[in-house]
Amino acid sequence: MRPDTKAARPPRQVRKLSRRLDVARQLHDLEQDAALDIVDIERLRMSVTRSMWFFLAVGSVFTTTGVHDFLAGDLTPADPVWWGCWGVEPCLVGILITVLRWEAAMIARGIDIDSRAVDWLKRFLLGSTLVMNVVPALWPREGGISAGMLAAHIMVPVLVFFLAEVMPIVQARCTQARRAITLTAPDTAAPAPATTVPTPAPASPAEVPATPASVAAPPVSPLAPVERLADPRTQTVPAAAVELDGLGIPVAMQAQIRQLVADSATAVTAVDIQRATRLPLPIAARVVDRLTPVTANGYAH
Structure with missing residues (x-):
């Protein structure tokens, strides 16, 4: 093959279908906007x-x-x-x-x-x-x-x-x-610059005071397990704990809301539910009312 030969173009049907797919993706992104x-x-x-x-x-x-x-x-x-x-x-x-x-x-x-x-x-x-x-x-x-x-x-x-x-x-x-439609403002806040803590220089042996043997810390075995208490704020709520019956929401959409609550690290708002499921804002607010006792302290009431 000669070097000046152009690369083979995709077929016309492929190019036409690709353009249609690009338009469909753009329309889908626009339809998700409130x-x-x-x-x-x-x-x-x-x-x-x-x-x-x-x-x-x-x-x-x-x-x-x-x-x-x-x-x-x-x-x-x-x-x-x-x-x-x-x-x-x-x-x-x-x-x-x-x-x-x-x-x-x-x-x-x-x-x-x-x-x-x-x-x-x-x-x-x-x-x-x-x-x-x-x-x-x-x-x-x-x-x-x-x-x-x-x-x-x-x-x-x-x-x-x-x-x-x-x-x-x-x-x-x-x-x-x-x-009644709530628009979410874009997150334009710049991340805070990381601050570096200066590390003190190691002291010379002459400057280190001698520690009495009576107050010396007991040696810690490298094999001893370290017990840590679980932070209740970091515990995730199981998706099955969210009760959404009686709101007229389809079963598939209920599963989507439960998955959103399970994956979210913070409290889920009505705007989050509206953007994820395209539900009307009043129904999304009722869903948040159902989620409030669940997400307030991490435990189902």
Whole structure:
């Protein structure tokens, strides 16, 4: 074989499969990171919020026409009031959405809204929109009553109101779910430098004081066994001592948790269990409650 001959490349199928395996390993590593749950929750929140905003805008357009028909009456576009009637319903909907966004921020922080003024304000906004949409349908200026238009003028304002009510709840619950995920900070602490203890120089025979024979230490036989007491802190808890029944955890995952407790030299936390098993944080906290009496002093209670 000549020296300038290139090494044989692996087959194309091998190279293609190797690239797929590399991608699979990278995806597996990313899926073990708890930050991926935050990304998924935020993506879901944005998607749901955009859809709800779109349908809320469509419903507001319909209610705006009903309110304008009620307020404008027999006015013509030559009258400035006719143009001003178009801004009444957007004003009502804007106030409603602003109040509900404030409620969402308070709910996400665990603060209850117990003010009657807030409840009455929302009811007044809903009632105003509902009345101004229903009256033109019940007493039309031309023709008779249309059952379809009457049902639409009742259903759409109520739907817009409840859609505006649900939107801040979605925002608040997504925020709570995102904040419930605990991220572990990377260990960036540098190891402490090892300190060397200087060894004293051996003393000369003249400086060593003579030890009386009466206080001399008894000779220790090299064959005598040295007894050491076992430190209870270094004793490992057997994996079978961990009781996890009743938590709804699969048997294989229970064995994985028991092995984690047996191999860990320190107390196992909820974050450790979540990273090892991908369990939700509340269930991992319940597992830690089961482990607390076992890992507190090294003995099962």
